[in-house]
Amino acid sequence: MSAPTLTADATFGLDPYAFAETHLSDPARAALGRLQAVLDRDIRPLLADAWETASMPSEILEALIALDLMRPEGADASEAGSSLFSGFRNYVLARTDVSVATLYNAQSGLFRTTVALGGSPAQAAELDPRIASFDLRGVFALTEPEHGSDIARGLATTARRDGDAWIIDGEKKWIGGAAASDVLAVFARDVGDGAVKAFLVPTDAAGVAIETIGGKVSLRPMQNALIRLDGVRVEESARLQRVEGWRDVSRILRAMRSDVAWIATGLQAGALEAAVGYADERQQFGRPISGFQLVQERIARMLGNLTSSLGMVVQLSLRQDRGEWADANSALAKMHTARMARETVALARETVGGNGILLEHDVARFFADAEAVYSYEGTHDINSLIVGRAVTGSSAFT
Structure with missing residues (x-):
C-alpha cells in the first residue's frame, strides 16, 4: 500500500x-x-x-x-x-x-x-x-528617513494651520507605489497642538517631489519612494477627520499588521511549493532528491511553519471579524509569521542548493523578500515589545 x-x-x-x-x-x-x-x-x-x-x-x-x-x-x-x-x-x-x-x-x-x-x-x-475600483489611487505615508520604529515620538513632518488650509513640510521614505498614486495619506505633527494628524495630499500638488529608491535587494519590482514635502498647501477638507493623535494611528496600524502577517504566510506557501517542485525534478545519485531523508525533513519543517502561521492568521482574522481587536494579537501574528517566513525561505533555498539563487526557480525571490516582510509594518523587536507589554503588564519601551 x-x-x-x-x-x-x-x-x-x-x-x-x-x-x-x-x-x-x-x-x-x-x-x-x-x-x-x-x-x-x-x-x-x-x-x-x-x-x-x-x-x-x-x-x-x-x-x-x-x-x-x-x-x-x-x-x-x-x-x-x-x-x-x-x-x-x-x-x-x-x-x-x-x-x-x-x-x-x-x-x-x-x-x-x-x-x-x-x-x-x-x-x-x-x-x-x-x-x-482604483478610480482613486493612494498610498500610506508614515515612515520617514530618520524615523521608523520611533515614529510615534519622532515624527518630524509638520502641518501648520493657515486659515482654512494646512501647510505641510517634511519627508517620507519607503512609500510603496507613491509615484503611480493620485494622493498620499501623509501623517504629520500639528505644530499648534503637537498631535499627529493625517492629510490626503495630491501627488501633483506644488511642493511635492517623489524619488524612486534604487539599489534594493528585496521587493525589487515594488517601486518604493522618498517623498519631499516643501510648503505643500492642502485644504481642511483634505484632513482625515478621525485622526487626532497617535492613538488613532495605532488603531489603523493594528489592522494593517494582520495584512502583513497574511503576506508572510503566503510567501511561505510559495517558497514551499517552489522547493517541492524542484525536489521532484532534480536528480542526484540517480534519483529525485525529493526521496532523500534530509530533503524530506526540511520540507516537513517548512510545512509545519506554514500550517502554524496559517492557523494563527486565520484565528486572528476571525476574531477581528467578530469585533475583537487588540494590538498584542496583531503584533504577535506579524512577529511570529515573519520569523517563520525567514526560516521557511532559508530551508527552501537550502533544498534547491546553489540553484536557489537563480530567479528561474522562484525560491530566490521569496528568500530575499522575507527580509523586507520581517521589517516592514513593525519590526520584530517592536512587535515583541508590544506583545511583552501585554503579557507582563510592564512596558519596555524607552
Whole structure:
C-alpha cells in the first residue's frame, strides 16, 4: 500500500488542516480561484524579468484591477469586506510574489484602511467606492528617513494651520507605489497642538517631489519612494477627520499588521511549493532528491511553519471579524509569521542548493523578500515589545 499524500489545492497550496475550505464560502473560494488563474497565466511569466530590471510592469496591476477583488462577483458583501477574505486574498497574492501582494495591498489594505478608519463617516462613504475600483489611487505615508520604529515620538513632518488650509513640510521614505498614486495619506505633527494628524495630499500638488529608491535587494519590482514635502498647501477638507493623535494611528496600524502577517504566510506557501517542485525534478545519485531523508525533513519543517502561521492568521482574522481587536494579537501574528517566513525561505533555498539563487526557480525571490516582510509594518523587536507589554503588564519601551 502506498503512503497517503498531502494534496495541493490549486488556489491555496498545501493546507493539511483545510483552513480555506473550512472558513471560506464557495463563492469566496471561486473569486480567489479566478485570482490565482490570472496570477498563473498573466503575471507569473513577468516576474523574473520584473525582478531583474527592478520594474513593475503596468500589466500586473491592470490585470488585478480587472478582477474587482475588493468587491468580488458572487461573494457576499460582508464576507468580501471581512478580514478573513482580505487575508486569504493577500495569501494568494504573496504565494505568487510578495511585490505583487505589496503593490495590491498598498491600495486595498494600507490606503483603504487609512481612509475607512481615519476619515469621517462622510469621507469614508464618499471615497471607499473610488478606492475599491482604483478610480482613486493612494498610498500610506508614515515612515520617514530618520524615523521608523520611533515614529510615534519622532515624527518630524509638520502641518501648520493657515486659515482654512494646512501647510505641510517634511519627508517620507519607503512609500510603496507613491509615484503611480493620485494622493498620499501623509501623517504629520500639528505644530499648534503637537498631535499627529493625517492629510490626503495630491501627488501633483506644488511642493511635492517623489524619488524612486534604487539599489534594493528585496521587493525589487515594488517601486518604493522618498517623498519631499516643501510648503505643500492642502485644504481642511483634505484632513482625515478621525485622526487626532497617535492613538488613532495605532488603531489603523493594528489592522494593517494582520495584512502583513497574511503576506508572510503566503510567501511561505510559495517558497514551499517552489522547493517541492524542484525536489521532484532534480536528480542526484540517480534519483529525485525529493526521496532523500534530509530533503524530506526540511520540507516537513517548512510545512509545519506554514500550517502554524496559517492557523494563527486565520484565528486572528476571525476574531477581528467578530469585533475583537487588540494590538498584542496583531503584533504577535506579524512577529511570529515573519520569523517563520525567514526560516521557511532559508530551508527552501537550502533544498534547491546553489540553484536557489537563480530567479528561474522562484525560491530566490521569496528568500530575499522575507527580509523586507520581517521589517516592514513593525519590526520584530517592536512587535515583541508590544506583545511583552501585554503579557507582563510592564512596558519596555524607552
